[in-house]
Amino acid sequence: LRFELETSKLNNCLIFLPFGYAADIISTVEFNYSGELLATGDKGGRVVIFQREQESKNRLLSRGEYNVYSTFQSHEPEFDYLKSLEIEEKINKIRWLPQQNAAHFLLSANDKTIKLWKISERDKRAEGYNLKDEDGRLRDPFRITTLRVPVLMPMDLMVEASPRRIFANAHTYHINSISVNSDYETYLSADDLRINLWHLEITDRSFNIVDIKPANMEELTEVITAAECHPHQCNVFVYSSSKGTIRLCDMRAAALCDRHSKFFEEPEDPSSRSFFSEIISSISDVKFSHSGRYMMTRDYLSVKVWDLNMENRPVETYQVHEYLRSKLCSLYENDCIFDKFECCWNGSDSAIMTGSYNNFFRMFDRNTRRDITLEASRENSKPRAMLKPRKVCTGGKRKKDEISVDSLDFNKKILHTAWHPKENVIAVAATNNLYIFQDKVN
Amino acid sequence: MFSKGTKRKFSDGDEEISDESLVGARVASSYSLQRQSLLDMSLIKLQLCHMLVEPNLCRSVLIANTVRQIQEEMTHDGSWHMVTEAFCGPGQSPSERLVATEVLCRSREQDAEPKLFSVISYEGCREEEVVADETLCSVSVSDTVSNVCLAGRIGQCWEKSELSGVERDEEALEDSRLGSGEDEEIDTEDGASTESPKTTGQVFGTFEIKNSSPAPDSALEELFSDVDTSYYDLDTMLTGMQSAPKMGPYDILDSLAPSHSSPSIVSTPKCRSDLNELDHIMEIIVGS
Numbered sequence: 001l002r003f004e005l006e007t008s009k010l011n012n013c014l015i016f017l018p019f020g021y022a023a024d025i026i027s028t029v030e031f032n033y034s035g036e037l038l039a040t041g042d043k044g045g046r047v048v049i050f051q052r053e054q055e056s057k058n059r060l061l062s063r064g065e066y067n068v069y070s071t072f073q074s075h076e077p078e079f080d081y082l083k084s085l086e087i088e089e090k091i092n093k094i095r096w097l098p099q100q101n102a103a104h105f106l107l108s109a110n111d112k113t114i115k116l117w118k119i120s121e122r123d124k125r126a127e128g129y130n131l132k133d134e135d136g137r138l139r140d141p142f143r144i145t146t147l148r149v150p151v152l153m154p155m156d157l158m159v160e161a162s163p164r165r166i167f168a169n170a171h172t173y174h175i176n177s178i179s180v181n182s183d184y185e186t187y188l189s190a191d192d193l194r195i196n197l198w199h200l201e202i203t204d205r206s207f208n209i210v211d212i213k214p215a216n217m218e219e220l221t222e223v224i225t226a227a228e229c230h231p232h233q234c235n236v237f238v239y240s241s242s243k244g245t246i247r248l249c250d251m252r253a254a255a256l257c258d259r260h261s262k263f264f265e266e267p268e269d270p271s272s273r274s275f276f277s278e279i280i281s282s283i284s285d286v287k288f289s290h291s292g293r294y295m296m297t298r299d300y301l302s303v304k305v306w307d308l309n310m311e312n313r314p315v316e317t318y319q320v321h322e323y324l325r326s327k328l329c330s331l332y333e334n335d336c337i338f339d340k341f342e343c344c345w346n347g348s349d350s351a352i353m354t355g356s357y358n359n360f361f362r363m364f365d366r367n368t369r370r371d372i373t374l375e376a377s378r379e380n381s382k383p384r385a386m387l388k389p390r391k392v393c394t395g396g397k398r399k400k401d402e403i404s405v406d407s408l409d410f411n412k413k414i415l416h417t418a419w420h421p422k423e424n425v426i427a428v429a430a431t432n433n434l435y436i437f438q439d440k441v442n
Numbered sequence: 443m444f445s446k447g448t449k450r451k452f453s454d455g456d457e458e459i460s461d462e463s464l465v466g467a468r469v470a471s472s473y474s475l476q477r478q479s480l481l482d483m484s485l486i487k488l489q490l491c492h493m494l495v496e497p498n499l500c501r502s503v504l505i506a507n508t509v510r511q512i513q514e515e516m517t518h519d520g521s522w523h524m525v526t527e528a529f530c531g532p533g534q535s536p537s538e539r540l541v542a543t544e545v546l547c548r549s550r551e552q553d554a555e556p557k558l559f560s561v562i563s564y565e566g567c568r569e570e571e572v573v574a575d576e577t578l579c580s581v582s583v584s585d586t587v588s589n590v591c592l593a594g595r596i597g598q599c600w601e602k603s604e605l606s607g608v609e610r611d612e613e614a615l616e617d618s619r620l621g622s623g624e625d626e627e628i629d630t631e632d633g634a635s636t637e638s639p640k641t642t643g644q645v646f647g648t649f650e651i652k653n654s655s656p657a658p659d660s661a662l663e664e665l666f667s668d669v670d671t672s673y674y675d676l677d678t679m680l681t682g683m684q685s686a687p688k689m690g691p692y693d694i695l696d697s698l699a700p701s702h703s704s705p706s707i708v709s710t711p712k713c714r715s716d717l718n719e720l721d722h723i724m725e726i727i728v729g730s
Contacts (some may be wrong), residue, residue: 242500277509278507278508333483379488
């Protein structure tokens, strides 16, 4: 099923869900393995899970809508007394575990602690206890004259979230990534300088598999920015750095994977070198393709697709917002140059998506090499309306409907996007609003 | 777009200024201004970093690397030398002057003598070609000898003999021999007056923006030895690299105590501190 980037067919159905709960900035968005559930984490430490409605047979043309399924407080602000530092409750990453029974499991991480949450449904309740009343009060034993067997009665669906494991005290620096391994038994967590490997059942221990902390912290010039496990090979993982490099490591080689198996770096173009070269080369996200053959990296201005078999340069490079290259000094001044954009693949690896400023997000079709810019905003979209492609005017005459670079709102940034694993449904987080777009079915 | 021009020599008083070099001077000074403002901005960001409860390590590292880049480039083209010249009077010997320049320079090893770099060679302030963009974004800084820093033009002017001359320079400096360094300087300075494009190769070719380990800046410490302790933060921010007992910008996460309680400094007096340098530092902080 090819994803068509024809504007007439793209994203015909728009659902947007403004966060009704004390509108907090969304910090992570993630579909589960089936796409039925969509989890979001926010700056206040809350997790909100949306569930897709079953498609109604009566309304053939409508796709299932996503409605709130469960909300819970995952992390609370903490205080590190030793360092006199507050630990933010902001959820940095959520990763789902594959479903193995009726319950759903996900990992959520803030700067320091990872928690395994179990989300389960309860739609039955036992009634008719012998020793207690319906409201829970103990019955007077002398009043009990008969015995009865409690009966399960249906009740309103209740979705409960309970923390099953808490993986704490393993990270000195801020956690930027978590990734579930394909063995479904282990997962890795990465902070600025170290990567740890955990077993999902064991919370008091983790293995340190990468450590790039220099003996003398003044020598520090490079940090880890993202890490991910290979989707099929449970011994392989990659991590990216602030210098624009990616290292692929094989856990079979050694216990400490400080020596990489593969080193991916694109040689710098000397003609475009500037004081900002290093900053804009810093990789903010790395994602394996579903096939496991490619990986994608996001730096400040571009998205690059790498073939795992070729280390010296990417096989594809897509410019996200090249018109910002001449504005780097201003973007450095207002700190926007440090924004960490994420990127994602579609289910078939034929398209990739990433966010930009002004609530714009970009999609690239790898086969046709066509790209599109769309906007996630309430003013410009009505429910069920088709999204209009946007264009940024870089110079000269501004055409109608184009927006000039200087009019872009750099406070409206789309850092987090997610693509349904099987269908053309995307979730886009624009500050404190979540937008879900679906492709029209003909 | 800015036209390419040659940069005026800084410290010499007897240079002749042609029309072309005037235009070039304007370009170069504009570039220097932009570079300086970028440096100021970066230093302020680093300082603000330390004021935050828990700084973002990635951001701090990137800003510090940018500061290092700028400092290296300023050292290369002698601008930093000019700045530090104000700190130490003209009556000082060359070695003292160079050590003062060492203040924000970086040595390769922590316990090595201060490398005299090619500051010696650049006392005369080589002419160089600079192409500046409004926002400094397309300014090119050459990394290695083989890199062409500007749009092809300089590359054409490079010759192998120049490169080998550059290598000789480097060796002389590595040996920290002032005498030979000065000899080299005289030789190449003669060459510079006649073949200005080639010297650019020297300017950019000698240096690499590497990530070598920073050194304890004993000269730096001496400069601040009679300064109020609140300047230790300034210290950290300026260099980002200090002797082992002192805390660097990233140690905040590791340390138990806030940065104000810096441990004792190892200092060997090598350069006088001056009110001027204090003013200059304050200027950077305040960003006036």
